[in-house]
Amino acid sequence: MSAGNTGVTMLEPCGSPTHPDCGLRDVLDRLGDRWSVLVIAELSGGTRRFRELQRNVHGVSQRMLTLTVRRLERDGLVLRTAYPTVPMTVTYELTDRGRSLSELLRSLADWSSANREAVAQSRHRWDAEHPTDVT
C-alpha cells in the first residue's frame, strides 16, 4: 500500500520539520472562519454597501460582518471606501488580489455542487453502518 500514490505530486507537506508551515495553513487561518469566503463571494458580484452585504450574506450578524470586512481589508483583499454623507455611506469591493482569490473559490463552489449529492449519500451510508456514533 506504499504504492497507493496516484502519480499526483503531493501537496506541500504541512508541519514537517523541513516545512514548518505551508500555504494551506495560511489560507485557512485567513478564510477558515464562518463568513470571510461568503463575503468575498458576495463582493465578487460587485461593489456593495454595508447593509447590502448584511442582507445578501444570509445569517451574518452586524458584529461579525464588521469584523470580517475589516480583516479582509487588512489583508488587502477588500477595499473599503467611506463617503462623508449623512447618514454615512460606506462601500466595499474586492481588490485585484481579492478577485484572484474569488476565482479559486468558484472552483471550490463548483466542486461542492458537483459532489453534494454523492457526499450526502456517503454520509447516509456511513450513518447506517455506525448506528451508535452520533458524529
Place this chain on the structure above:
Amino acid sequence: MSAGNTGVTMLEPCGSPTHPDCGLRDVLDRLGDRWSVLVIAELSGGTRRFRELQRNVHGVSQRMLTLTVRRLERDGLVLRTAYPTVPMTVTYELTDRGRSLSELLRSLADWSSANREAVAQSRHRWDAEHPTDVT
C-alpha cells in the same frame, strides 16, 4: 460605483431568497475546521497510518485527528482500512473524490504562497495606520 463589476460573473449568491444555500457554505462546513484540509494535504502524498498522520500534520492532537479522519471518511473523501494485526494497523488514503478535492486545494495553496508576502505587507501597513485597534 454600481459599475464596479469587472465583467467576471458573480459567484453563486449565498443566502439570497432564490439561493437559500450555496456550494461554498457546504465546503466550509465540511473543511472549515482546523485540520481537515491539512489531513487531506498529507494524504495527497499517499497512504498513511494513523501515527504517520499525527506526526506529519503538525500540532494535531490525537483526539482531533480521530474526529477529523472519521468525518472525512463519512463524507467519502477518505478510505479507512483496518488490519487485525497486533498491535492494530490502520491506514488512511484519499478516495477518488478526495483526490479531486485535493487538486483544488493545491491551487489554493499556490495562491497563498504567491500572495503571502503581499498580504503580510498589507497587514503591516494597515496596523501602522490603525494603531489603536488590536485586531
Place this chain on the structure above:
DNA sequence: CTGAATCCGAAAGGATACTG
C-alpha cells in the same frame, strides 16, 4: 447608515488518562 462596546452561551479543540 455604519459602526463600537459589552455580555454571554455554544462550540471547538487541547491535555490527560485509560483500553482493546
Place this chain on the structure above:
DNA sequence: CAGTATCCTTTCGGATTCAG
C-alpha cells in the same frame, strides 16, 4: 498502535445596547 472518555480552556459568534 489506534483509538475512547473525560475534563477544561479558549475561541467564535449571536444579541443587545450605545454612538458618530
